[in-house]
Amino acid sequence: MTQPESTHEAADRCPGGLALLITDMISLWDFPDADKLLPAAAAIAPRLAALRQRCHEAGVPVIYANDNRGRWRSDFRELVDKARQAGGPGAHIVEQLAPHTDDYFLLKPKHSAFFATPLELLLADLGIRQIIVTGVSSDQCVLSTVSDARMRNIDALVPQDCIGTQGDERNAAAIRHFSEVLGVDTAASPGLQLRPQPPEPSA
Known part of the structure; x- marks a missing residue:
């Protein structure tokens, strides 16, 4: 069933400071070493889907950040459709995590979801002071995003059951680093x- 187009603007969705960021989980998995990363993404997808559902129910905004991988004509909705049509584990991930019409999305050219993207502006518009960073890979894109968030005085949470990378040992090392x-x-x-916190009073 097709969902209706959302009429929400960013300013209408201010949750009081918290958002969920889903990193690089929608993919065709056609890049080098994708076969090593896909199992980790497939393993965390059900837990991430459950977290996303809780965020929707709590009124916490959900933001998708995906690599454009140098494809400057990329379109996120087209990527979702292609990933679904490709079949296999990647399509199963999409079935669990396909964005709702009220969700936000952006395409990133490098590891961090902040680098050369409107993420910082979006978070400011939403009144976000804390982000839950999830997805793959924990020791690259998730790590870069968390580091950039901290430099912007944005608090980050990284639930260890909702991140993954190429192998359990590498992922455990990333969790220890965080x-x-x-x-x-x-x-x-x-x-x-996930209950949104009230906005800080104006000075």
Whole structure:
């Protein structure tokens, strides 16, 4: 069933400071070493889908950030359709995580979802002060995004059951880095408190 077009503008969706960012989970998986990363993405997809549903129910905005991989005429909706039509594990991920009409999306040219994208402006427009960063890969795009968020004084949460990379050992190392080096909360997604916090009073 086709969902109706959303009429929400960013300013209408201010949740009081929290958003979910889903990184690089919608893909054709046709890049080098994709076969090593796809199993991790497939493994976290059900947990990420459950978290996304909780965010929708709590009024927490959901933002998709995907690589354009140098394809400057890329279109996110077209990518969703192509990934679904490609079949296999990638299509199953799309079936679980296909964006709703009220979700936001952006295409990124490099690892970080902040680099050369409107993400910072979108977060400001939504009144976001904290982001839940999820997806793949934990030790590259997720890590770069979290580092850039911190430089912008945006707090980041990285639920360890909703990130993955090429192999369990690498992913465990990434989780330790988030927790021990960056001091980022890596508690599993079921424990996340998603009730939006009230905006800070004006000075």
